[in-house]
Amino acid sequence: DVKVTQSSRYLVKRTGEKVFLECVQDMDHENMFWYRQDPGLGLRLIYFSYDVKMKEKGDIPEGYSVSREKKERFSLILESASTNQTSMYLCASSLGNGGLAGTQYFGPGTRLTVL
Amino acid sequence: GNSVTQMEGPVTLSEEAFLTINCTYTATGYPSLFWYVQYPGEGLQLLLKATKADDKGSNKGFEATYRKETTSFHLEKGSVQVSDSAVYFCALTLNAGGTSYGKLTFGQGTILTVHP
Numbered sequence: 001d002v003k004v005t006q007s008s009r010y011l012v013k014r015t016g017e018k019v020f021l022e023c024v025q026d027m028d029h030e031n032m033f034w035y036r037q038d039p040g041l042g043l044r045l046i047y048f049s050y051d052v053k054m055k056e057k058g059d060i061p062e063g064y065s066v067s068r069e070k071k072e073r074f075s076l077i078l079e080s081a082s083t084n085q086t087s088m089y090l091c092a093s094s095l096g097n098g099g100l101a102g103t104q105y106f107g108p109g110t111r112l113t114v115l
Numbered sequence: 116g117n118s119v120t121q122m123e124g125p126v127t128l129s130e131e132a133f134l135t136i137n138c139t140y141t142a143t144g145y146p147s148l149f150w151y152v153q154y155p156g157e158g159l160q161l162l163l164k165a166t167k168a169d170d171k172g173s174n175k176g177f178e179a180t181y182r183k184e185t186t187s188f189h190l191e192k193g194s195v196q197v198s199d200s201a202v203y204f205c206a207l208t209l210n211a212g213g214t215s216y217g218k219l220t221f222g223q224g225t226i227l228t229v230h231p
Contacts, residue, residue, distance in 0.1 A: 102208035106158030
């Protein structure tokens with residue numbers, strides 16, 4: 001079974017702190033994704049990566065950056081956390097390109113609260 | 116651009132009732148269509164998918180048919196169970212081109228609650 005793990009299930013940070021969310025997948029997938037999930041808005045793509053050291057902005061990249069130094073690990077960084085970044089963050093991975101790559105495997109999520 | 120619209124929720128049903136969750140889409144190319152499910156406290160998991168027009172995806176008693184003429188992919192189940200209580204997301208990705216990378220566009224999600 002594909003496994004996607006996220007470093008924390010719950011995280012509480014203060015405004016202005018730098019926050020790191022880590023995601024690891026164990027199936028050698030090329031693609032990795034970071035989403036945030038908010039009620040009534042569904043999932044919105046923050047960033048994705050299709051290869052090591054490669055990254056592309058998603059729909060809502062402002063206030064976030066990412067790092068992919070190894071194929072299995074994709075990190076989301078909040079440079080200076082703000083209260084409007086309080087949300088559920090979901091990591092996912094998938095294999096290849098095109099329609100088949102739409103089968104994504106998700107981690108359990110990190111619920112981040114910024115005070 | 117691409118977009119997915121789901122019926123507003125929440126949806127509350129009694130056990131063994133028939134379920135329909137509507138999903139319509141707008142896409143610039145030829146999409147693959149997906150239903151993902153999120154059980155309480157968990158991440159999303161793929162429920163079913165269809166990659167071309169008239170395909171029917173099915174899994175765990177759920178079905179959805181890719182209707183190109185109505186740009187729809189409605190989710191149905193003949194008899195729901197309490198264990199089906201979850202959030203359901205409709206999504207699409209574009210098939211063609213070298214830069215899709217399987218990026219998904221999600222609907223807003225529909226909360227389903229099934230009572231005994």
